Amino acid sequence: MGQIIQKIERKEYKSVSVRCVTNLHEIENALDATLYLPTEELKSRIIKRHLEYLKSKFSIPNYKIKVFVAYSAGRPCGYIVSDLNPEYKSYGRKCGTFGWLKANSFETCRELIKQCESFVKVNKIRKIRGPINFPKNEMGFGLQTEGIDEQFLYGVSQPSPNSSLFNYLQDLNYEVESEYTCFRVDKVSWKKGNELDKNLKLRCLPEEELRGRLEEIVDLAKDSFSAILPDTSGGGKKNIENLIELATSLPKSNFGFQEEPDLYAHYKHIPEFIEAWKEGDLENMVTMFPMVFERSTNKLIGMLIGVLDYYQYWNGDYVSRVNVHTAMVRRGYNGKGVFSSLNNFGQATNRSMRGTTYFEGTAVWTKNSRGVNNEGAVSSIFPHCTSIRKHVVFEKRVK
Numbered sequence: 453m454g455q456i457i458q459k460i461e462r463k464e465y466k467s468v469s470v471r472c473v474t475n476l477h478e479i480e481n482a483l484d485a486t487l488y489l490p491t492e493e494l495k496s497r498i499i500k501r502h503l504e505y506l507k508s509k510f511s512i513p514n515y516k517i518k519v520f521v522a523y524s525a526g527r528p529c530g531y532i533v534s535d536l537n538p539e540y541k542s543y544g545r546k547c548g549t550f551g552w553l554k555a556n557s558f559e560t561c562r563e564l565i566k567q568c569e570s571f572v573k574v575n576k577i578r579k580i581r582g583p584i585n586f587p588k589n590e591m592g593f594g595l596q597t598e599g600i601d602e603q604f605l606y607g608v609s610q611p612s613p614n615s616s617l618f619n620y621l622q623d624l625n626y627e628v629e630s631e632y633t634c635f636r637v638d639k640v641s642w643k644k645g646n647e648l649d650k651n652l653k654l655r656c657l658p659e660e661e662l663r664g665r666l667e668e669i670v671d672l673a674k675d676s677f678s679a680i681l682p683d684t685s686g687g688g689k690k691n692i693e694n695l696i697e698l699a700t701s702l703p704k705s706n707f708g709f710q711e712e713p714d715l716y717a718h719y720k721h722i723p724e725f726i727e728a729w730k731e732g733d734l735e736n737m738v739t740m741f742p743m744v745f746e747r748s749t750n751k752l753i754g755m756l757i758g759v760l761d762y763y764q765y766w767n768g769d770y771v772s773r774v775n776v777h778t779a780m781v782r783r784g785y786n787g788k789g790v791f792s793s794l795n796n797f798g799q800a801t802n803r804s805m806r807g808t809t810y811f812e813g814t815a816v817w818t819k820n821s822r823g824v825n826n827e828g829a830v831s832s833i834f835p836h837c838t839s840i841r842k843h844v845v846f847e848k849r850v851k
Contacts, residue, residue: 468529470563473521474510476503482521482528486554488613490604497766498591502552505587509535516575520567522560530560534568535586539688542581548572548850550582551593553617561620573850581629581847585609589694589759589777593815594632594843595621602840607759607775608634608814609843621846629847633818637776637811639836640799642792646722649788653747654728654797656737659700666692668752676780695757695777699740702760708770709807718804725797739805740774742798744790754781754790756798758811773810774802813837 473479480499489495509517517537522530531554540549550568555561572580585591592609595618600611622628648654657665669692719725740758745751757780761773776798781790802808813834819825 468522468524468557468559468563470520470522470530470567472567473519476507478521479503479506479519482531485528486531486556489610491767493766493768494604494763497762501587501590506533516571518567518571520564522555522564524556524560529557530555530564532564532568533586534571534580535584536572536575536577537586539691540584540586540588542579542847545579546577548575548577548580549584549586550580551585552591553583554612555614555617555620558616558620558623561617562624565621565624569848569850578850579847580850581845583609584845587694589691589698590762592843594845597842597844599634599841604763605634605773605775605812605814606762606764607777608812608841618844624848626846626848628844630817630845631819632815632843632845633839634841634843635813635816635834635837636840637795637799637813637837640803641796642836646724646793646796647789648724648744648793649790651747652744652753652785652788652790654724654793655743655745656728656732656739656741656801657743658733658736659696659738662696662738662741663693665752669755672752672755672780672782675782695759696738696741698759698762699738699757702765702771706765706771707806707808708772709805715804719800722796722800724793725800728797729801734805737801739798739801742794742801744794752782753785754779754794756780756794758798758802770807772808774808774812776811776813777815779813812840814841815843818842 473482480503483499483502484495487495487499489498506517506519509515516535518534520532520534521528531552532550533552534548534550536548538546540547548568548571550565553561553564555564569580583595584593590607592607594609596609596611597618604610666689670689715729716726740760741755743755744753746753756776757778759775759777760771761775762771764771764773779791779794799808799811816834817826
């Protein structure tokens, strides 16, 4: 019986071949055959963005990235990318990744993963995590386990049509290391967010000034526990620049908003908002980056970073949905109303000036395999939100 099984396994192994591919046309064909999305417009746009990213990395000397395509009977049946992005860290340490995993069978998944593990090992890295889909700000990360029927949101990893990928990875000795939750924001205003510590102030900066503070934003990211998080992009300059680009690339004509006839009168009960709008540049402020500064020093204390739903834009709809991608508060400033004020100010600004109607806090780390469980703390931080999606990230030590 054992001999029969071995013969079958050898036959299945030979039915799938894997190639390392750098030709963008071949990669495009492989993605077209293996990537599932609800509309052709979204599919073509996402493939285009992915190809642009790969082209940019292929052009960098010594940048470590490999694309593998699996073939069966001459047709693409699987796809994966192993990206050793230097800005990506896991618990503050360098780590290999796999992402964009598409596989129609266990055998396909096994052969693709095997190539990624070999690539990571050759580069003297002993840990690999995934799925991490670079560019991470745009394509998200993790394998979705809950909320499969929820509407797609830009920056959130899309559900896989092959529900067996979870089992495939476990069978290949990958461990579910971390779980992330996405929260739909149900309330426009949080009670705690209408009173900010008197020594702090709210602002949204124009693009030029925002870019001038890149170093300070990177410093804030480093000071906001990013070193202990399981999956970060390091808060590096390129990462922040990419987020600014996403926040500023769409003209106002793509937002279906009606300007608040008297913005100041509507929010007269929250003087911190009025001050922020009057002191800022209403016409040119980057509303996706609400910030809190110390009054006396003008030091950056906290900020939220939102990502517009480009899926709506690509489908020809007004953009009304925001992925609240990142929340950062400097250590030592807890209990001063920073996070709640950023939420309320960010919502008020974007609802009034962009016509935003939907906010979702994404990729909130809730627990890991090391015994960390933040579910209780997260529920207290997001009392006016509903959990609607969960993603898991797998990890394996490469021998």
